[in-house]
Amino acid sequence: LSLLLRRWHQAQEGSGQVALISAEPGVGKSRLLLEFDRRLENDRPRRLTLQCSPYHRQSAFYPVIEALQEAVGVSPGLSWAETSTALAQWGRENEIESALLTPLVRLLCSDEGGQQLDSASANARRIETLASLTEILSTMSVRQPLILVAEDLHWVDPSTQELLELLVDQIRDIPVLGLFTYRPEYECIWSNAPHTTSLALNHLTAIEC
Secondary structure (H helix, E strand, C coil): CHHHHHHHHHHHCCCCEEEEEECCCCCCHHHHHHHHHHCCCCCCCEEEEEECCCCCCCCCCHHHHHHHHHHHCCCCCCCHHHHHHHHHHHHHHCCCCHHHHHHHHHHHCCCHHHCCCCHHHHHHHHHHHHHHHHHHHHHHHHHCCEEEEEECHHHCCHHHHHHHHHHHHHHCCCCEEEEEEECCCCCCCCCCCCCEEEEECCCCCCCCC
16 A cells, blocks of 8 residues: 555656556455545545456457546437537536547447448547547646556456557656556566556465454
8 A cells, every 4th residue: 555655646746657456356456446545535536447347358448438438427328419419518628629529429429320330440440549548548637647447457358458558658757647456367568667566465364364
């Protein structure tokens, strides 16, 4: 906890940090984050949580869509027009350029008139969405230091994994603390980056208990 708090203070000063927290199931990854949050109650930092799911490992950007729906206040099943209106209002309130919002409307809304995309168009949309998401993270952190939580990365979908790879590089230069949790079988590619800290949680001994 002390180490995470130090990393948070570094992030607040503009030197972004990422804490990589690994442990077997049930050891206390989520509890560690809960206790960390309790120690920041007076700060009330902005927080964005990406919760990976074992049931959506092939659903592109699943935890990102869930997090954005909660942040924007958009319910699943809204139409293209309703989602566009809600997201545009959110963009104005959060000082995010309107040009960044179109890819996110596409991401949040499933109907879009039933439009079918060929592979070239789908790839272009993926690149556009990734660029918009990374830019929005940077814009959000300028107004207020941000905590980006990505839980259970051993279940991450490929699109969200690609997004995180872009974000980890970007985080070092903006006021963001990344808290990434995963089980040991997840192959973490960021552990050697200079602004990352690896924490491997072990079971407590009988004496410690």
